[in-house]
Amino acid sequence: QVQLVQSGGGLVQAGGSLGLSCEVSGRAISSFRMAWYRQTPGKERDFVAGISPGGTYYVEAVKGRFTISVDNAKNTMFLQMNALKPEDTAVYYCTAAGNSADYWGQGTQVTVSS
Numbered sequence: 001q002v003q004l005v006q007s008g009g010g011l012v013q014a015g016g017s018l019g020l021s022c023e024v025s026g027r028a029i030s031s032f033r034m035a036w037y038r039q040t041p042g043k044e045r046d047f048v049a050g051i052s053p054g055g056t057y058y059v060e061a062v063k064g065r066f067t068i069s070v071d072n073a074k075n076t077m078f079l080q081m082n083a084l085k086p087e088d089t090a091v092y093y094c095t096a097a098g099n100s101a102d103y104w105g106q107g108t109q110v111t112v113s114s
Helices: none
Strands: 003-008 010-013 018-025 033-039 046-052 055-058 066-071 076-081 090-097 102-104 108-113
Touching (some): 003 090, 003 102, 003 108, 018 090, 033 066, 046 076, 076 090
Parallel strands (some): 010 108
Antiparallel strands (some): 003 018, 033 090, 046 055, 066 076, 090 102, 090 108
8 A cells, every 4th residue: 555644844934945755655666756746725736846767847936946856765755945935835745656546645734934
């Protein structure tokens, strides 16, 4: 049974940094295409960053500020968020896409105050 457990996030002032973690259990993280999404109230869940053997991918709004990475030994994905802006405030979700199913973490609140 695959599970994704998120940690990190919280409250930070604009310009600050936060990190998110997503630990995968039940299967090797290397068997998935991993990504981070975020969602604000009343809106759809939007792609933020992704990582696969082909490389890393970012939505334009976070390029140069966010860094996605994976530690295969820890079976964990990370999102380092720097130079945070109030518009980055959202619930952040990690996701693991497999050949037959997608899995989601429980979500983590990130709040950036101005």
